[in-house]
Amino acid sequence: MKLPQFDYQAPASLSEAVALLMAGNGDARPLSGGQSILPIMAFRLAEPSLLVDLRNIPDLRGIEISAAGVRIGAMVRWRDILDNAQLKVVLPLLPEAIEHVAHYQVRNRGTIGGSLAHADPASEMPAVALALDAVIEVVGAKGKRDIAAGDLFTGSLSTSLSHDEIIVAVRFPAWPAARAYAFEEFARRRGDFALAGVAACYDVDAQGRAKNVRVSALSIADTPIRLKAAEAAMEGRVMDADAIKAASAAASAEVDPAGDIHASARYRKALVGTLLGRALTRAAARTAR
Amino acid sequence: MSVRFEVNGKSVSVDVSPRTTLADCLRHELHLTGTHVGCEHGVCGACTVIVNGDAVRSCLMLAVQANGAKVTTVEGLSPEEGLSPLQTAFKTHHALQCGFCTPGMLTTIHALLSEEPNADEDRIRDVISGNLCRCTGYITIVEAAMDARASYQQSRGDKE
Ligand SMILES: Cc1cc2nc3c(=O)[nH]c(=O)nc-3n(C[C@H](O)[C@H](O)[C@H](O)COP(=O)(O)OP(=O)(O)OC[C@H]3O[C@@H](n4cnc5c(N)ncnc54)[C@H](O)[C@@H]3O)c2cc1C
Ligand code: FES
Ligand code: FES
Secondary structure (H helix, E strand, C coil), X not given: CCCCCCEEECCCCHHHHHHHHHHHCCCEEEECCCCCHHHHHHCCCCCCCEEEECCCCHHHCCEEEECCXXXXXXXXEHHHHHHCCCHHHHCCHHHHHHCCCCCHHHHCCCEHHHHHHHCCCCCXXXXXXXXXXXXXXXXXXXXXEEEEHHHHEEECCEXXXXXXXXXXXXXXXXXXXXXXXXXXXXXXXXXXXXXXXXEEEEEECCCCEEEEEEEEEECCCCCCEECHHHHHHHCCCECCHHHHHHHHHHHHHHCCCCCCCCCCHHHXXXXXXXXXXXXXXXXXXXXXX | CEEEEXXXXXXXXXXXXXXXXXXXHHHHHCCCCCCCCCCCCCCCCCCEXXXXXXXXXXXXXXXXXXXXXXXXXXXXXXXXXXXXXXXXXXXXXXXXXXXXXXHHHHHHXXXXXXXXXXXXXXXXXXXXXXXCCCCCCCHHHHHHHHHHHHHHHHHHHHHC
8 A cells, every 4th residue: 555644754863763753652663674564654554754864863873883792773684684795704693594584675774773673583683692692772761771672572563662762773792702603593485574583692611611601482372582592401512413403492482472364373382392302413513613 | 845865866855754765765766666565574585775875675764864864776786778787688588577676677687796796696696685576486586687797797897
């Protein structure tokens, strides 16, 4: 369908954008890549009276890499992340996951900030943010604050952002040298939303044991979730075939997905275990090298 | 709102409401009906145009967001006379039947090969996975794209 009526502003500064959102009182929405909000408006699932386009705000761009970690501006596009050769070294789980996001043309406009704010439980970025303990920097009428990824997602398409808050950037802690990782998902067609997916990473200690294990899943609940039972099954173990099997069984056992037209609940439950098994096999092979 | 941008090398200025997508602006205001509109919510790829070098879905971009941009539509791919090498390859390989998806396929593949003239078959398949074709079964489209690579490799070489 054609889009509903709305007003449009493209302010040049964050403070103006926040003021416009504040005045809109919940009826105004930020616009980044438009790859989620415009389809939703075409379906009349959202009818904001004002779109505040963030494209002219310089503070939201750029990928900064330092000893402290990586900071990615909210308006950085999927395409920019995939084109950045350094990220493949300093934060390899991120580009590995982003390769699964949408199609070529959508990746040319869709942004990291838009995806986090949109909070689609089937999207890759929220699950990766959770697995990597990312921190979301936001600014609103009351000033700046940092939100831990674990506190951002409150439900399907909902977050703890207030209506006047704008995501400015996402920070990822530094990536330890001895870290194993992998991202796996299953979608019927490459680029489509996944039926389920997992992001996993852990540090390897001197004895070859998994430490600081993080496993998250997408498309399994209303929000991305940590798979705590699978993490516990892995923590402190050498990730051999037995350990991988145990982790994958724990993952299937702990999730309680809903069924829908795309996949039944039973199928999704089995799929999570299978995907984690594949991810951990690849992760272990990476550290062996 | 008044919007000024460049389409196929010509500067244009239009007056549109914010709800007008770039696709509708191109078709209804600028009468460039080569850009097709299928789903209007980003899944079919028929509306693909090139904005500042990047292939994008013109149904998921507002005309007002194109202010100051350089836009290339399927009309802009052909030379004054005849067809571009990519278009010729589509003809040779029967890479179209009804033609509805064709503008989106051509703009997408043109953007890809302009940037990655050595893209292999897997990459081409991955990139056009965002463009639906209900007629051809895709094989001929992939063949046409593979065949057209030579002309992009050459024009790259000319520039260097
Ligand atoms: C065909 C298709 C397939 C897709 N497949 C996938 C997929 O497989 N995986 C996936 O993850 N995504 C997928 N997407 C969605 C795509 O990745 C979007 O780009 C992304 O989810 C949202 O980013 P955006 O910049 O386009 O946000 P927008 O659409 O501009 O905004 C999305 C929401 O976030 C809000 N918002 C935007 N920026 C900010 C900000 N800085 N601060 C606060 N709020 C903000 C907006 O108000 C809106 O509510 C797909 C989209 C399409 C059309
Ligand atoms: S009309 Fe734009 S993607 Fe279908
Ligand atoms: S040729 Fe008919 S849809 Fe592709």
